Amino acid sequence: MRAIHCVRLALFVCLPQLATAQSRAAAVDTTTRTVDRVFDAFRGTDRPGCALGVSRNGRVIYEQGYGMSNLETITPIRPASIFHVASVSKQFTTMSIMLLARDHALSIDDNIRKYLPEIPDYGTPITIRHLMTHTSGLRDQWDLLNLARGRFEENRITEADVMDIVPRQKALNFTPGAEYLYSNTGFTLLGVIVKRVSGKSLRDFAAERIFKPIGMANTHFHDDYTMLVPGRTSAYAVGANGWRVSIPNFDTYGATSLFTTVGDLLRWEANFDGFTVGDRATLEQMQTQAQLTNGDTIPYGFGLVMSRYRGVREVSHTGSDAGYRAYVGRYPDQGIAIAIACNAATANTTTLAHGVADVYLGSALAAVDATPMPQPVPLSRAALERRIGSYLQPTTLQVLELSLQGGQLILGRTAGPALIPLAENRFRVTDQPVELLFGGGEHARMERRVLTGGRAVPFEWHQPLAGTAGALAGYVGEYYSEELDARYRLTATDSTLLFRTGTSEPTEGRPVFADSFLSSGGVTFQFSRSGTRVTGFEVTTGRTRRVKFVRVAPTR
Secondary structure (H helix, E strand, C coil): HHHHHHHHHHHHHHHHHHHHHHHHHHHHHHHHHHHHHHHHHHCCCCCCCEEEEECCCCEEEEEEEEEECCCCCCEEECCCEECCCHHHHHHHHHHHHHHHHHHCCCCCCCCCHHHHCCCCCCCCCCCCHHCCCCCCCCCCCCHHHHHHCCCCCCCCCCCHHHHHHHHHCEEEEEEHHHCCCHHHHHHHHHHHHHHHHCCCCHHHHHHHHHHHHHHCCEEEEEECCCCCCCCCCCEEEEEECCCEEECCCEEECCCCCEEECCCHHHHHHHHHCCCCCCCCCHHHHHHHCHHHHHCEECCCCCEEEEEEEEEEEEEEEEECCCEEEEEEECCCCCCCEEEEEEECCCCHHHHHHHHEEEEEEHHHCCCCCCCCCCCCCCCHHHHHHCCCCEEEEECCCCCCEEECCCEEEEEEECCEEEEEEECEEEECCCCCEEEEEEECCCCCCCCEEECCCCCEEEEEECCCCCHHHHHHHCCCCEEEEECEEEEEEEEEEECCCECCCCCCEEEEEEEEECCCCEEEECCCEEEEECCCEEEEEEEEEECCEEEEEECCCCCC
């Protein structure tokens, strides 16, 4: 009788505990199903996908794979799959530098020419700190190599290629410390500094001083394009006939080329609280926003971006190379870390990460801003026509074109977002936190303002031009750039110029205003003259400004 009573008592005690455990399991199941829905577009055997890892206070709470690691072998992605994570690499390069600084082997405020004497003296010192914060002014290596070769994917790129073209540059984009402009060049140079100071390659140094102590057993800097890596994913981009292979083909590293897993990235994120590698001061310094010489603060620290997502602090970095996309970030006040690695060029890993953060951060997040777009103020056609034209940013040489389509002002030549008139001199870009403000009078100077912060950026109006065969004939010829060691051959169609080097397909440039041409990729070509004769041009991309070409006699 007493035994039966004890059994009943045990059941009475255990049933509530069982119910609580079941409730918790159901909540976890609901959470993971909600997270999985974030990756619905990447689930299936006919597409590439992503690996996801989530941790709370350093402990992994969810890992999952979606889609295929290899579409030819129908191999699924798993949490242990290895990905190239592109610019996520940069924080490991800066940590290597910081460890050398802790060893008193260098100072982050050293002039880089102390270790890289082949870099020209540009009059103002470039420091290691400048390299780590994208404030060096150095032209971007990828843009330089692309301009030199005329094509990119087909050619293998090595560290030697970068170290050949960078010292050729006779000018910087800007005075060191004056601006923030993303430059991969700085991080390749940091890798070279690690090698010259430590006597070890960045690959070996990081393996010994970072990856091994943290337990990142499946991580390495990939310095040999031909090296076999078991468990590596392939990568893909969308082509005319569906998915096509899109894998980086370079051996240069420091700016990129980290191979890793989402689990290893979560171990790295835990180090920001555990200090297995580095100390509190070092890791806090990496997460401190850099300051420009004018006193402005930028969102970048040492290989990390500091931002806010729906009111919550976020410390993160993304990566994008060929078909690979990656994100790793922490929400330090909530103890949540998220790592995402994808092998599909269509993946927006920031959007995916924020979708996951919505699930795990919940009530900590501010409400989504549902403020509707402002109502337009009616303006006459004449008032709109006064804003039509080409606008040049005199420092960056970015060109914005404003056109009138169907009675509406748009940002673009033939297509683009509509501009909502808020006043005769003030327009809001549809679905963007951006406004354009105009000075008084016709063809006035314009300012582009981002409503989320930052200084207004001025643009100057220029009379737009249309190309004709006769007008373009004067540009036809051959031009040489000593900075790129590249020769361009220019020919003309009825309305555009064709820029060709080597065996590449030509880049088409259409005239936007006097002696200035713009490609569909946003590259600008600005020609110079002596009298009426065209003598050369400067080419500017998003990360490389004013690379010079001079007109030469054609080769025979």
